[in-house]
Amino acid sequence: MISEMVLVRMDDAALHGDLVVSAPSRAVVLFVHGNGSSRHSTRNRTVAAQLRTAGYGTLLLDLLNEREERHDALNAEHRFDIPLLTHRLVGAIDWLAEQPETRGAPVVLFGADTGSAAALTAAAERPDRVLTVVSRDGRPDLAGDALERVRVPVLLVVGGQDHEVLRLNQEAARRLRTPHSLHVVPEATHLFEDPRALAQVAGAARRWCDERLRAAREELETHGQ
Structure with a gap:
């Protein structure tokens, strides 16, 4: 297993990440x-650790550099900049395709909060990866309009007690033109603070990715026959 801190360089930033992969993932x-x-x-690290036990590699990546993070902490500007986050995420997808440890491995995008919008938009831009x-x-x-352009399957997991976000996910699901599923964790709140809910x-x-x-x-x- 390879576990290392990485620096993902792209045209407008160098982003820090934690990459853990087995051979092969x-x-x-x-x-x-x-x-x-x-x-x-x-929360993401907890989920990542459980997915690694099932044979998946993980990359936890900061999509903002340190200066942008300080700026965002003051005015919450960048976290809602979906085009910026998507651009960075597409760069990270391309970076994974170039690394010896991850080249050829399928990529799963796991988004939380506004990161989910960036994940869906990036998936629309990189459907083959x-x-x-x-x-x-x-x-x-x-x-936004990227929802109708997504071609890969989508799993939406929402806390049953997070009523407004559940409503927004239900509306978004109706706009998807690709196989999808809405999984509601009944007693969970927005932050999934209960370890059992996070599990x-x-x-x-894991089950969704296994099926995909x-x-x-x-x-x-089938196509190879």
Whole structure:
């Protein structure tokens, strides 16, 4: 297993990330935080650890550099800048395709809060490299017209007690033109503070990704015959 801090360089920033991959990884899950969080998010790290036990690689990446994070902490400007977050995320997807440890591995985008909108928009721009999108209590509505352009399967996981975000996810789901599922964790709030609720998120994400990998493999075998 390879575990290292990485620096993802792109045209407008150099972004810090934590990459953990086994050889070979079934897929690499790229975590897309939002709304003032970072790659150090306890919730994302908990889910990432559980996915690694199922054979998935993980990349937890800060989509803002240190200067932008300080600015965002004061005025919350960048966390809602979906075009900026999407641009950075697409750069990270392309970066994974160039690394020896991750080249050829399918990419799963795991978005939280506003990061979900960036994940969906990036998936619309890189349909050949993204296997699926998983959203945890996200804001898919902020993806706008990109929702209709997404071609990969989408799993929306929402806390049952987060009523407004649940409504927004239900509306976004109706706009998707691709296979999707809305998974509601009944007693969970927006932050999924109960470890048992977070375990349900990890379990739902793992099962969903397992199914997507199996479907992709079967499709490849069918077309290869």
